Amino acid sequence: MSEQGSTTANEGHQYPPDPELAKTANARPEMKEQGLEEFWGEQGTQRLDWFTPYDTVLEWELPYAKWFVGGKLNACYNCVDRHVENGKGDKVALHVVPDDGPDSLESRDITYAQLQEQVVKFANGLKELGVGKGVPVGIYMQMIPEAVVAMLACARLGAPHTVVFGGFSGKAVAERCNDLEAKVLITQDEAMRGGKTAPQKTNADEGLDAGPTSIEKVVVVRRSGNEIPMSDRDIYLDDLVADVSGDPESCPCEPMDAEDLLFLLYTSGSTGKPKGVVHTTAGYLLGVATTHDLVFDVKEDSVYWCAADIGWVTGHSYIVYGPLCNGVTQVLFEGTPGYPDKDVWWKIIEKYGVTILYTSPTAIRSHMKWGEQYAQSRDLSSIKILGSVGEPINPEAWEWYREHVGAGKAPIMDTWWQTETGHILITPLPGITTLKPGMAQQPFPGVRPEVRDDEGNELGAEETGNLVLTAPWPGMMRGLYKDDQRFRDTYWSKYSDAYFAGDGAKYDADGDIMLMGRIDDVVNVSGHRLSTFEVESALVEHADVAEAAVASRKDPDTGQAIVAFVSLVGDKEGSEELEQALREQVAQSIGKLARPATVIFARDLPKTRSGKIMRRLLKNIAEGEELGDTTTLVDPTVVTDMQKQVSG
Numbered sequence: 001m002s003e004q005g006s007t008t009a010n011e012g013h014q015y016p017p018d019p020e021l022a023k024t025a026n027a028r029p030e031m032k033e034q035g036l037e038e039f040w041g042e043q044g045t046q047r048l049d050w051f052t053p054y055d056t057v058l059e060w061e062l063p064y065a066k067w068f069v070g071g072k073l074n075a076c077y078n079c080v081d082r083h084v085e086n087g088k089g090d091k092v093a094l095h096v097v098p099d100d101g102p103d104s105l106e107s108r109d110i111t112y113a114q115l116q117e118q119v120v121k122f123a124n125g126l127k128e129l130g131v132g133k134g135v136p137v138g139i140y141m142q143m144i145p146e147a148v149v150a151m152l153a154c155a156r157l158g159a160p161h162t163v164v165f166g167g168f169s170g171k172a173v174a175e176r177c178n179d180l181e182a183k184v185l186i187t188q189d190e191a192m193r194g195g196k197t198a199p200q201k202t203n204a205d206e207g208l209d210a211g212p213t214s215i216e217k218v219v220v221v222r223r224s225g226n227e228i229p230m231s232d233r234d235i236y237l238d239d240l241v242a243d244v245s246g247d248p249e250s251c252p253c254e255p256m257d258a259e260d261l262l263f264l265l266y267t268s269g270s271t272g273k274p275k276g277v278v279h280t281t282a283g284y285l286l287g288v289a290t291t292h293d294l295v296f297d298v299k300e301d302s303v304y305w306c307a308a309d310i311g312w313v314t315g316h317s318y319i320v321y322g323p324l325c326n327g328v329t330q331v332l333f334e335g336t337p338g339y340p341d342k343d344v345w346w347k348i349i350e351k352y353g354v355t356i357l358y359t360s361p362t363a364i365r366s367h368m369k370w371g372e373q374y375a376q377s378r379d380l381s382s383i384k385i386l387g388s389v390g391e392p393i394n395p396e397a398w399e400w401y402r403e404h405v406g407a408g409k410a411p412i413m414d415t416w417w418q419t420e421t422g423h424i425l426i427t428p429l430p431g432i433t434t435l436k437p438g439m440a441q442q443p444f445p446g447v448r449p450e451v452r453d454d455e456g457n458e459l460g461a462e463e464t465g466n467l468v469l470t471a472p473w474p475g476m477m478r479g480l481y482k483d484d485q486r487f488r489d490t491y492w493s494k495y496s497d498a499y500f501a502g503d504g505a506k507y508d509a510d511g512d513i514m515l516m517g518r519i520d521d522v523v524n525v526s527g528h529r530l531s532t533f534e535v536e537s538a539l540v541e542h543a544d545v546a547e548a549a550v551a552s553r554k555d556p557d558t559g560q561a562i563v564a565f566v567s568l569v570g571d572k573e574g575s576e577e578l579e580q581a582l583r584e585q586v587a588q589s590i591g592k593l594a595r596p597a598t599v600i601f602a603r604d605l606p607k608t609r610s611g612k613i614m615r616r617l618l619k620n621i622a623e624g625e626e627l628g629d630t631t632t633l634v635d636p637t638v639v640t641d642m643q644k645q646v647s648g
């Protein structure tokens with residue numbers, strides 16, 4: 001088990017809820033007492049606008065749940081149109097902050113009415129390309145408003161989207177689109193991040209042109225405006241929507257069944273290709289809206305900022321669907337934490353009066369490394385609630401976040417969830433929970449976790465085991481795209497009666513939950529989820545590589561870092577050039593974030609006599625730990641050679 005279990009100087013610190021906050025908080029302690037269907041049913045009636053009301057809250061036939069059965073609704077209607085109809089058309093939906101920061105001449109606001117017009121036009125344009133209900137669409141973009149508009153336009157039409165992280169390779173895009181047989185891909189001319197431009201559209205082309213592709217049309221959003229190669233397959237968004245109407249009546253929101261597909265999102269598993277996680281309409285939307293509202297204590301005048309990327313589930317749930325369903329004003333930042341200056345985040349908070357910030361431990365650790373002077377130089381007094389997501393947060397980073405971003409008083413919501421769970425499941429609640437740094441602590445109302453040993457026994461305090469969920473929740477995945485068997489094998493076979501999350505966890509004596517990191521071969525680099533298997537597959541694509549195995553080690557900045565063990569063909573020798581070439585190989589094949597931090601060349605990988613790679617040993621070597629028993633190895637000297645490279 002990795003990370004987090006470590007004791008720290010801050011262990012034992014507790015922060016009781018602020019009584020003032022408790023008085024006005026949206027979350028009420030009684031919610032925890034409610035029955036599962038009672039709680040979610042009540043939320044479902046209050047929070048969503050239905051074209052046809054549902055008749056049954058839940059039908060549960062493990063492992064498939066149906067929520068709000070019989071109901072009809074549209075996610076785009078709930079996120080956009082209804083706010084305009086309710087007189088909130090002039091409210092700012094998005095404060096758009098471009099890569100060069102809030103002082104940029106390109107920074108601008110988009111109101112809900114403007115958002116609606118843009119979504120309607122985009123949807124009308126997509127219709128002309130044959131997109132409609134049930135027709136999947138690929139999206140490969142950066143953090144620009146058109147990405148949000150594109151997702152909502154798909155939702156309006158009932159076309160499931162699959163967003164591929166803009167930093168992934170064109171190959172990754174092509175594979176995912178082919179898997180879905182998507183015919184339309186939406187991308188942008190160039191990416192602009194951290195002061196650099198990158199060829200987004202050309203990257204996509206490279207992937208699409210490398211083999212047979214299902215994609216027939218590529219819609220290109222102009223971002224940099226630079227000249228880029230265009231072919232007959234491509235059309236600029238400007239041209240696509242030049243003559244279409246922006247009147248909502250020209251493109252009504254498609255009435256979707258509660259259980260109709262809303263989107264697919266591919267995520268890494270421990271083996272095999274990325275998995276296409278299926279999310280449906282009503283349960284997902286209700287789950288993200290409820291959690292967003294109660295966890296971040298959203299008010300009419302809140303200014304919310306989730307600094308995630310729409311390419312990951314956090315962006316889907318807590319930039320697009322949750323906040324917009326709640327009609328909030330939010331910041332959409334295109335750039336990175338350190339550009340144009342290390343205080344850009346704090347400038348954004350100051351300029352827009354951000355009240356809620358939701359980010360990752362990795363980002364907090366970057367700021368921490370640069371020093372608190374940047375945060376101190378800006379007025380951050382608007383901040384009321386802070387959030388953390390994506391990986392365990394170490395108590396030092398937690399305390400720093402509270403002290404320097406939250407003025408020593410803003411409560412931090414350490415939210416645990418997954419692509420598969422759709423929304424937050426374990427989290428403190430503002431005004432209710434006594435906070436403990438580094439722990440996600442408590443199940444959200446209507447969520448039923450347990451910690452079990454491998455035999456299925458429920459564990460008590462301070463016993464580390466596997467986190468499971470014993471009851472369904474609205475935003476839970478509705479399977480893996482066209483792969484029922486893999487869905488059952490991965491999540492529902494370890495225990496016959498519960499969802500197996502793949503995370504280690506333990507309860508403390510007060511009944512608070514601490515997440516201990518993944519227990520499978522999923523690596524979490526800067527909160528980005530990767531599988532060792534995918535990285536290994538990328539490495540063996542290089543002609544000099546005979547075999548590769550990948551492990552992870554703790555990293556003070558990125559949480560975990562990838563360590564690759566590589567044996568070479570014939571009498572090839574490892575070199576710095578080859579190390580660079582291998583890292584580049586991984587970047588090309590998956591994306592830069594998957595590049596190994598360390599490459600270790602070996603004569604052979606440590607194998608048992610039956611030819612099995614001893615992964616546990618690789619993990620020990622990567623972490624610089626004592627090795628256990630190595631007598632079962634064919635050649636125990638390979639590991640001593642590897643250890644020398646790590647320590648050298």
Ligand code: WTA
Pocket residue numbers: 267312313314388389390391392393414415416417418419420440501502503515516517518524527528529
């Ligand atoms: C990890 C991201 C500890 C966990 C929303 C999970 C966390 C994986 C936390 C899912 C947290 C996420 N504390 N670990 N607060 N949040 N994780 O699918 O290992 O990209 O299984 O979803 O991130 O990553 P995913």
